[in-house]
Amino acid sequence: MSEDEPHTNYVKIWAILVVLLAVSVAGPELEIWWLTLVTAFGIALVKAYVVATKFMHIDHAPKFVTYLMVTCLVFMMLFMAGSASDVFKSSGDNWYKIESDWQYMPPVAQHDEGAHAEEAGNH
């Protein structure tokens, strides 16, 4: 950052982030699926953008730093694209993950260990 540019007001940015955090915690509590999507993921994107531009000074950095960040995102999406169909799945031809059914997730201890091992074996 060059000398003559005004310094970012870090406290103000931090306060904005805290407010956004509160929204992203409160939104999903209402259990409306589209609101959850917007408040959880939409706000996460906004927060990431604010952190990158203000705290990491991307808006003042040379252009290539932005390109590097974008490259990282591209690589992340590439990785997601290649692995999502495996690691995001909660069931297959002969198996499913009991724990992936998050709404009814029981405490781990209540499960019979033997049954778990069998599930894993099928996986």
Next chain:
Amino acid sequence: MAESIPTQPSDPHADDHHHEEQSFVSKYLLSTDHKVIGMQYMFTGMAMALIGGFMAYAFRMQLAFPGVEVPLWGVVTPANYTALVTNHGAIMIFWVAMPVLIAAFGNYLIPLMVGCDDMVFPKINRLSYQIFLLSAIVLISSYFVDGGGFGGAWTTYPPLSAKAEYNLTPMGASIFIGAVGLEFVAFLLGGINFITTAMNARAPGMKLYDIPMVIWMIVIASILFMVSVGPLLAGAIMLLFDQQLGTAFYDPNRGGDPVLWQHLFWFFGHPEVYVVLLPAIGITAEIITVFSRKKLFAYRTVLNTAIGTGVLSFCVWAHHQFISGIDPRMAHVFTLTTLLISIPIAEMMFVYIATLYGGAIRLATPMLWALAFIFEFLIGGVTGIFLGASGADIYLHDTYFVLAHFHYTFFPIAIIGTFAGVTYWFPKMFGKMMSDRLGKIHFWGTIIPFNFIFIPLFFLGAGGQHRRIYDFQNFPALAGEGMQDLRILATTSLLVMLGFQLVFFYNFITSLMKGKAAGKNPWKANTLEWTAESPPPHGNWKELPTVYRGPYEYSVPGREKDYWPQDEPN
């Protein structure tokens, strides 16, 4: 390309360096001189190669003669066997191929070939080596803790690697991950230096297309490493948490997913192949142009192809996972990308053959190694096409066919590439010539047994011999006379090959002590390192050179000499 990037008129740190006499400690132990750090990497890498080679000897003896008392080791127990195989793989890739090909040659060559007096960040450079040395010590120490060295394969797949009750090495498994993590940190620090120095500290007049190919390759390899290592480091920390803190990132019994590790590992692991391959390809380019007195055929094609290979190398990783339960639709995608990546590599091979065509070829030792690299690597590449096709891979996966395939890629890279580089730059590094006769004996004594080790393994693999089996006598289908004979042939050839390495060490030491003085430019090469004294002093040149042309102007018509150094005005 960004030819508009200005080159430095002179080294920005010229004033910081005081090129005066130094004490032994500051010269050799705490040095920030790129040449000393390069040597430190090279000798550490060679020492680790001896350890990795010894491990191969111990477990190959067990395979050929099950239960025999192996000289210098004793009886190889099943736990010994898995630990030896695991550490052999990890050492040869992370502690031999990477330190020698990228760090040793990168450190030694980049400032000398781009014409500056040292790395841009000399202290980071020193820190890089110190962390690397620490990582090697940490890895070896894992053999002496409770439970012994980790034996869950260099790929550290969970759940085996994640749970002490499965792998039986509660300490060894975590130390293994810690050592690999440290090694990655060392190479990140080194990579920053390589890229920055090659891009910002070039001699006046050296445009991007005047950079010698080996430097480009090391720079591209460093970028590939930096971009790919993040996911694996994150994944390794998660694995460490699974081992030590009882988390369940990879534990299927508690909602975790072991396949996730495989994705994270190979997203790094496959680009890693190209991280070590590219420098070896670069070394070969330097040698074949000098020893055939020809211009490199299609410099820009090689460069663009290398960049293309780098990008494509990020799109092939799941071909290691065809039978691990991944989505079958993705297998089609990764088969396609894997077969595609053979095209740029084949293109480079054709370019090299075209470079040799019509040249005044001189078969000195470095040239023999360079030609062997092309020849042997081709076998590795072609057998990779079988494995890249998911249909064939279902049968061949995890057999010795795979093992023979990647040894036909990694051996040319790590061993042949290294010997090519060492024999070529030895006169510059030490100011003495190596014996060509001993060099050739060592060459043939390495190459012939190498093929006798691994060609039998292709047949064994195609015959169904699985990897990571302690004793094949327990499997009637694999215990037959014919198969055991092939195992004995492979092991005997390994012993012969290891024996011939003594010739190299003898040649190395006697040449150091009483070799013929090399002079500045014994091979009559063009690149800048040959304009410095042999060995170059601290600071490399009294006056930093200026560059007037590309690095491969050999046999230019109308010139008296058949070479045209980069720093000669006319």
